Amino acid sequence: MTPFGIVGYYELWWVAILKALVIFGLAFAILPLLTVYERKLLGRFQGRYGPNRVGPYGLMQPLAEILKFATKEGFRPTTSVAYMFRLAPVIAILTAVGALALIPFGDVQHIFGERVGLYGIDVSVGPLYVFALAGISFYGIMLGGWASGSKYSFLGAMRGAAQLISYEVSQGLALVGVVMTAGTLSLTGIVHAQLGMWYVVPQFVGFLIFIAASFAETNRPPFDLVEAETELVAGYFTEYGGTPFVAYLFAEYMNMMVVSGIAVTMFLGGWLLPFGIHPPGWVDPIVVFAKMMIFITFFIWIRATLPRLRYDQLMSFGWKVLLPLATLNVLVTAILVVS
Amino acid sequence: MSYNPGEDVIEVVRGPAPGAAAGAYRAFGETLRGLKTTFARIVEGPTTIQYPEEKTPVYPRFRGRHKLHRFEDTGLEKCVGCSLCAAACPADCIRVVAAENTPVNRVSAGERYAAVYEINLSRCIFCGYCEVACPFDAITMGHDYEMSDYTRSDLIFTKEMLLAEPIERTPLRSEGE
Numbered sequence: 001m002t003p004f005g006i007v008g009y010y011e012l013w014w015v016a017i018l019k020a021l022v023i024f025g026l027a028f029a030i031l032p033l034l035t036v037y038e039r040k041l042l043g044r045f046q047g048r049y050g051p052n053r054v055g056p057y058g059l060m061q062p063l064a065e066i067l068k069f070a071t072k073e074g075f076r077p078t079t080s081v082a083y084m085f086r087l088a089p090v091i092a093i094l095t096a097v098g099a100l101a102l103i104p105f106g107d108v109q110h111i112f113g114e115r116v117g118l119y120g121i122d123v124s125v126g127p128l129y130v131f132a133l134a135g136i137s138f139y140g141i142m143l144g145g146w147a148s149g150s151k152y153s154f155l156g157a158m159r160g161a162a163q164l165i166s167y168e169v170s171q172g173l174a175l176v177g178v179v180m181t182a183g184t185l186s187l188t189g190i191v192h193a194q195l196g197m198w199y200v201v202p203q204f205v206g207f208l209i210f211i212a213a214s215f216a217e218t219n220r221p222p223f224d225l226v227e228a229e230t231e232l233v234a235g236y237f238t239e240y241g242g243t244p245f246v247a248y249l250f251a252e253y254m255n256m257m258v259v260s261g262i263a264v265t266m267f268l269g270g271w272l273l274p275f276g277i278h279p280p281g282w283v284d285p286i287v288v289f290a291k292m293m294i295f296i297t298f299f300i301w302i303r304a305t306l307p308r309l310r311y312d313q314l315m316s317f318g319w320k321v322l323l324p325l326a327t328l329n330v331l332v333t334a335i336l337v338v339s
Numbered sequence: 340m341s342y343n344p345g346e347d348v349i350e351v352v353r354g355p356a357p358g359a360a361a362g363a364y365r366a367f368g369e370t371l372r373g374l375k376t377t378f379a380r381i382v383e384g385p386t387t388i389q390y391p392e393e394k395t396p397v398y399p400r401f402r403g404r405h406k407l408h409r410f411e412d413t414g415l416e417k418c419v420g421c422s423l424c425a426a427a428c429p430a431d432c433i434r435v436v437a438a439e440n441t442p443v444n445r446v447s448a449g450e451r452y453a454a455v456y457e458i459n460l461s462r463c464i465f466c467g468y469c470e471v472a473c474p475f476d477a478i479t480m481g482h483d484y485e486m487s488d489y490t491r492s493d494l495i496f497t498k499e500m501l502l503a504e505p506i507e508r509t510p511l512r513s514e515g516e
Contacts (some may be wrong), residue, residue, distance in 0.1 A: 043385070044384075045377045045378075045380050046377075046380060047380045047383065047385055047386045048385050048386070049385045049387050049389070301374060301377065301378070302374075304377045305373040305374050305376070306370065321363065
């Protein structure tokens with residue numbers, strides 16, 4: 001069993017900076033396409049086309065929208081707290097980007113004589129780091145909702161706090177089973193441990209719990225009570241417009257990518273392919289991204305299908321169904337691992 | 340003797356009351372059914388009609404913009420300027436000024452012709468009474484429905500405009516569609 005303290009590999013400092021820039025740039029290049037992908041797919045699920053007017057197949061739609069948002073007037077309600085109001089979206093997007101650094105897109109490669117791992121960082125406490133950043137990202141929602149000085153924003157923020165806290169427990173417990181089976185907290189280590197079999201098979205219950213809790217963690221329907229547009233206008237970002245609104249929007253999509261990435265790493269074997277296929281190293285990111293797209297498509301499919309839960313249903317589902325199941329899963333896994 | 344409601348009474352089958360484990364199981368099943376429903380929409384493809392490019396086909400009896408007609412063989416106008424359409428019009432949007440046909444200037448087949456024939460389409464309610472009132476089938480309701488314009492005066496259609504063939508034909512609904 002590998003000790004928890006060992007980090008995969010230390011790179012040169014300029015390699016680390018370069019990697020950070022590449023991941024950051026790629027993520028922000030993919031995000032707008034993700035929004036248009038979601039809207040188009042949602043349209044198909046509802047028997048319509050979705051955006052198809054701007055550019056070929058409507059692919060330029062996000063560009064038009066970002067132009068629109070960027071040219072909007074910077075607006076702040078008189079009741080809001082200025083510095084918190086400005087800070088909240090920054091926190092939301094920063095934590096989301098920070099968590100993205102953890103996703104391993106590939107194994108350690110030899111590029112121009114340097115050994116480069118295709119991930120931001122490989123820390124020995126992978127999932128903990130992700131949960132720590134997810135915990136801070138609540139501040140983005142809480143501060144945004146509270147500092148807006150609006151009732152709807154405040155309601156959304158309070159709902160968000162309750163929901164995120166109760167579902168983070170189940171999400172964390174669902175990953176404990178994987179960590180125990182793999183015997184390491186390093187995300188690359190967990191991927192390497194899945195060489196024989198992806199953890200989606202032995203940890204199937206954990207996988208289902210993780211997916212269900214992830215919907216709540218990313219505020220996606222059917223758990224989008226935080227933004228519930230039919231009840232709360234837009235929840236915590238009711239008062240936001242222009243670029244801060246885009247920051248919140250991108251933070252949500254980024255969180256979706258992070259959660260998909262974690263799910264792929266933990267349960268679907270990261271960059272590994274089944275049936276013993278070992279493609280060259282440069283294919284790894286494509287494999288990871290393809291697997292992530294499966295999850296994102298599922299997220300959109302669920303959004304097109306399920307109605308929003310009532311608040312008490314949400315709480316009872318989280319505490320009465322998911323949490324006992326997750327605990328039982330951890331117990332059974334622990335007994336099986338030890339014996 | 341008890342009351343017999345007849346054979347066409349449908350018994351409503353009600354689902355079981357919501358319960359803990361069975362309820363959760365049923366909710367899961369219903370979720371899967373919902374996912375199947377939405378996925379079927381993808382397989383089906385979009386039903387949107389992309390309007391400016393493709394138009395909704397209309398039924399043959401659709402009452403769109405009016406048309407004035409000529410005799411196909413002689414090319415003379417069918418309208419004889421009798422103003423019956425103007426009299427029948429509930430919205431009072433038709434204006435007809437009649438004039439006598441002369442051997443030199445022969446416009447219509449009858450004794451008189453419509454020197455001015457205007458329909459104010461901003462007032463027209465497309466009831467089709469003018470078509471019913473016309474004794475010579477000179478005016479009929481066409482199929483065009485794209486009549487928006489920038490000013491109100493542009494919506495007053497003159498005789499020449501009503502006689503002209505529409506620039507773009509509105510698609511007709513095929514049989515049984």
